[in-house]
Amino acid sequence: MCCLIFSVDMSHRQAADSVIGAVEASGRHYRDSLPMIASENILSPLxxxxxxxxxxxxxxxxxxxxxxxxxxxxxxxxxxxxxxxxxxxxxxxxxxxxxxxxxxxxxxxxxxxxxxxxxxxxxxxxxxxxxxxxxxxxxxxxxxxxxxxxxxxxxxxxxxxxxxxxxxxxxxxxxxxxxxxxxxxxxxxxxxxxxxxxxxxxxxxxxxxxxxxxxxxxxxxxxxxxxxxxxxxxxxxxxxxxxxxxxxxxxxxxxxxxxxxxxxxxxxxxxxxxxxxxxxxxSEFEAFGEEYASDTVSNAKALGEALASEGFDVLAEERGYTASHQVVTRHGEVDSGAGRDAAATLEQAGIITNMNMLPGDTKALAPSGLRLGTPELTRVGMGTDEMQDVARFFARSLLEGEDPKAVKHDVTEFKGDYRTVRYCFEPGPAYPGLD
Ligand SMILES: Cc1ncc(COP(=O)(O)O)c(C=O)c1O
Structure with missing residues (x-):
């Protein structure tokens, strides 16, 4: 009787272990990728x-x-x-x-x-x-x-x-x-x-x-x-x-x-x-925020220009593509789902983005565009030169039809140099606790 009371149902434990495993896998996925979702960021160690x-x-x-x-x-x-x-x-x-x-x-x-x-x-x-x-x-x-x-x-x-x-x-x-x-x-x-x-x-x-x-x-x-x-x-x-x-x-x-x-x-x-x-x-923003914000916007402008020079259709060319942390690209006809397809290919290549409706699109799940952001890449130390490298990875995956696995291999190697979070009092691991 005593054993029954104190026994642990292993299926429950397995569920908890699966969650912890998935949490760590997610961390590795982001660590080894180029996270470019405009609404995301990473935490400083403090x-x-x-x-x-x-x-x-x-x-x-x-x-x-x-x-x-x-x-x-x-x-x-x-x-x-x-x-x-x-x-x-x-x-x-x-x-x-x-x-x-x-x-x-x-x-x-x-x-x-x-x-x-x-x-x-x-x-x-x-x-x-x-x-x-x-x-x-x-x-x-x-x-x-x-x-x-x-x-x-x-x-x-x-x-x-x-x-x-x-x-x-x-x-x-x-x-x-x-x-x-x-x-x-x-x-x-x-x-x-x-x-x-x-x-x-x-x-x-x-x-x-x-x-x-x-x-x-x-x-x-x-x-x-x-x-x-x-x-x-x-x-x-x-x-x-x-x-x-x-x-x-x-x-x-x-x-x-x-x-x-x-x-x-x-x-x-x-x-x-x-x-x-x-x-x-x-507090960290009071010390480092102006530089971080300025670098984030410069990187977005550089990314817009680099993507355009690779041959992508980047919105708002006449206004210099962007004045914020975002860049928006069009990948096909209105409502074609080309943005959804581009986001899926990019993820296979180790680049995390989100599909986005563009003016004229009416289907949220089949839009023609992507919305890209530079905050996380900036916080791990990338600058305007690296935005050229990022645009090259986009071109290889989406314009040159290269096997996404080959691009992902190079993305992961490239990202290996950018794993420290900056613009904070104690720069440290951006994706901590992972093997
Ligand atoms: C303009 C605007 N308002 C509000 C929100 C919601 O913010 P949260 O995700 O913090 O609820 C978003 C999220 O992307 C947004 O873009």
Missing amino acids: VRRACNSDLHGRYAEGLPRRRYYQGCEDFDTIEEIGISSAKRVFNCNFANIQSTSGTNSNMGVLKALAKPGDTITAVSTADGGHISHARMGAVGLRGLNLITYPWDLGRMEPDIDAAAALIRESEPTIALFGQSVFLFPTPLAELSDAAHEVGARVMFDAAHVLGLVAGGQFQDPLHEGADVMTGSSHKTFPGPQGGFVLSDSDDEKFQRRLNSGIFPGVCSSYHLHHVAGKVVAL
Whole structure:
């Protein structure tokens, strides 16, 4: 009887072992590949230490020194340091660092600033807007009436005059800007004026470009008219998965609304280990962020040029391909699925990307394009010269029909020189704990 009580069902143990095996295999896959998904990044050793800590299991609802739980004193110190650092990094008067993702930040702000039935204007998903800006996502969840901006396909940004007219006509409660396909700064000053004229709040979703904004390499939404800026802490901003809500308003009532949009609005536990990691990432960003952001954008521009010179159809040639961390390529006719096929071939060759809808595409699972990003390659030490090498690997795989296995062999050898994470206090293994 005793044996039965204490026996372990080995199939359960095998399942756990399989998971650990897959976790390590995934780490090796990324270590040996060229990870080029624009929304991804890697952690510095110090950020990893903060994340992999006892805070993982703790709770701290409320704000620093005003908690619903005991035991938070040390965490209060962490969150206070983080709020001060975030205000310095983003040069603003208000920061909430609790949200658990970019989507969660958006949900909190929509909860804070709008009520069901209100109107919101935003970029459509077809033009690069995010699902949280759509009826199927957070905007729909809040019961908002969505109107999307007319889009300037050539410039890959809202059509300024037509979007301003639409805002004046529709008088939204929130005018939301920002995209997932985000090559160029939004003409925010002009559009914010139109929004403020009709009493709308301007919300800027900087999920993708937050690290570039913080590093002074993109645009400065909070000083170009945005009343509130949301973002992810793990895309171009090189921290752990999480979010930010930021504002330059010094209106305490407005700040309280934003805080309560996050808690109790959309969070209870807010993943304290990730908040601690975010705060370490903010400190590292203060020391290294400007250089990192500048290198990330230079690499994206170099990648765009190198891919074009290899013969790829890179979008926005007339604007220099990109002003962000992203490059977008077209691989075939609209709705042909050529982007999906290219992503699959590249993965066999050791290059990790994502297929993406381009203007005109209507099928999310059969799009014609790829969206590429440079943050991770930059953080492991690649520069503009290496972007030529990367473009060559693309050409061998996609244009020259070489066996992807042969390309993968060379990619893995090439990547062997780029396994140390930089732009941080203690540069160390970018993909730790692997044999
Ligand atoms: C514009 C935009 N907003 C929000 C998000 C969601 O961010 P998260 O994945 O942190 O929820 C994304 C994700 O890619 C995005 O591109």
